[in-house]
Structures are given as structure tokens and as C-alpha cells.
Amino acid sequence: MMNLVLQTALSDTGNWIANIFFYIIAAVAVVAALKMVTTNNVVHASLYLLVVLSAVAATYVILGAEFAAATQVLVYLGAIMVLLLFGVMLTRAKIGAETDLDYDQRWIGALVATALGAVMMYSLWEGFGDVTMPAEQVPQRTEAVADEIFSTYIVPFEALSVLLLAALIGAVVVARRD
Amino acid sequence: MFLNQFLFLAAILFCIGVYGVLTRKNGVLVLMSIELILNAVNINLVAFGAFHQHLSGQVFALFVIAVAAAEVGVGLAIVLLIYRNRRSINVAEANILKG
Numbered sequence A: 001m002m003n004l005v006l007q008t009a010l011s012d013t014g015n016w017i018a019n020i021f022f023y024i025i026a027a028v029a030v031v032a033a034l035k036m037v038t039t040n041n042v043v044h045a046s047l048y049l050l051v052v053l054s055a056v057a058a059t060y061v062i063l064g065a066e067f068a069a070a071t072q073v074l075v076y077l078g079a080i081m082v083l084l085l086f087g088v089m090l091t092r093a094k095i096g097a098e099t100d101l102d103y104d105q106r107w108i109g110a111l112v113a114t115a116l117g118a119v120m121m122y123s124l125w126e127g128f129g130d131v132t133m134p135a136e137q138v139p140q141r142t143e144a145v146a147d148e149i150f151s152t153y154i155v156p157f158e159a160l161s162v163l164l165l166a167a168l169i170g171a172v173v174v175a176r177r178d
Numbered sequence B: 001m002f003l004n005q006f007l008f009l010a011a012i013l014f015c016i017g018v019y020g021v022l023t024r025k026n027g028v029l030v031l032m033s034i035e036l037i038l039n040a041v042n043i044n045l046v047a048f049g050a051f052h053q054h055l056s057g058q059v060f061a062l063f064v065i066a067v068a069a070a071e072v073g074v075g076l077a078i079v080l081l082i083y084r085n086r087r088s089i090n091v092a093e094a095n096i097l098k099g
Helices: A001-011 A015-038 A040-061 A066-090 A106-128 A142-149 A152-174 B003-023 B029-051 B056-086
Strands: none
Touching: A015 A152, A015 B003, A015 B029, A040 A066, A040 B003, A066 A142, A066 B029, A066 B056, A106 B003, A106 B029, A142 B003, A152 B056, B003 B029, B029 B056
């Protein structure tokens, strides 16, 4: 199924289909992200985050990164969302809307974000104005990704596993009741 | 397809995440906004990986996902500790260090 979608998305004739899909996904992601940072219900915010993360996974599929898409679904949608919902539950967030989730000076944050976005988009437009993606894109196979991780990036990979262990033990030590 | 359409999506999501971090008082919502920022960066990495037909982009995105998992674990532990000590996860109230 995923292979079929990938092949359709990446073939020459399927290029415009991939484009249409991309713009739908991008619109969904941006709208859900905006709702996430403006809603005054913590549970709704986490569900909007779920939509954004799924849209990002779909973007990975369009880009041909199948293993990154699968990992995004497994780790983000599966594990991290459950952790965040646990956080919402354990801090006893109110069911329903809350009034005191934002600072009063919201416009400063909006100003900073808009200025940052303007600078980033200007430099992106200057730097990559009409650079197109390669016409005959091939999906990056999981097998090749595994070869890359376990040859070129073996040292960072092992360091990452030690980091995960340290973070796990650290989280247990910090959150433990004495 | 243009490379820029992916980079623009990532830039917009990044800025929305920055707005969330700057305006939210609730500790869990701040963590969620940080996840949004990390995802925006990941889109960039995967897009450049696809653009250069090179696997490094995807591998780095996977590393970022793993580090984000560690970050959320430790971050939530800290938020829970703040809640247990102060009965509130309003980050505006965590101001003991203020001189």
C-alpha cells in the first residue's frame, strides 16, 4: 500500500498528484498547528498536535523517506503523544476550556514569530528561489538507511543509545516519590 | 516540485512553535510547542536528504526523533516535579530564582 503511494508520488506523471497532496497536507498541518497554539483546552491542544505530527509523517512519505515516516508514526504518534497525555492527566488539567493558559502580552510573541518567519522566508526565497526537486526521485529504502546508520553513523548511534538510557534513568530519578 | 515548498512549510511550523513557546504558560503546552519546532527541523532535514539524493538527511531526522523522545521524558519528569511542589504547572509562577 505504502509502496504504491510512494511509486505514484514519485513517478514523473504522479508529480502533480504529489504536489496536490502536499498542499492539502501542508494546509492541514498549518491550520492544526495554529489551533494548537491558540486553543484554550489542553486535551484539544494535544489532539491538534496529533494531526500536525501525522501531517509531517505524510510529508516524509511524499519525500520518499519511508523509514522516517514509519518511525514518526511509531515514536511520535505512539509514544510521545501518550507521554504528553500522561503529563496532562497527572497534572490534573481541567476538563474543558481554561482561561489562564496564555500570557497577557500575546502580541509580543506574535511579533517575534512573524519577524522570524519573515526573515526565514526571505532568506529561503533568496537562496532556493526556483530550485526544483530531482525529477526522477527514488524512495530511500529502509535497507539502505540501515546500512548507513550501521556503517557511517555507528558511533553517533551508540552514543544515542547511551543518551536514551541516561535520559530514562534521569527521568525516573527526577520524578520518583521519596 | 520545488524544494522551497517543503522549506516554507517547515519555516511556518517553526514560527508557530516559537509563538507557542513564547505565549503559553502551561508547562505541558510549552513542551508540545517544542515538539512542533523539532518536527519543523526534521522536515528540513528529510527534504534536503531527498534533494541531494543522500541518506544523511533521513538518518539525522531519525536521530532527532530519538533525542526528542529523551527530551520529552526528562521534560515531563521536570513538569511533574514542579506540579508536585507547587500544585501548579504555570511556568510564570516558577520564579524563585528571580532576584
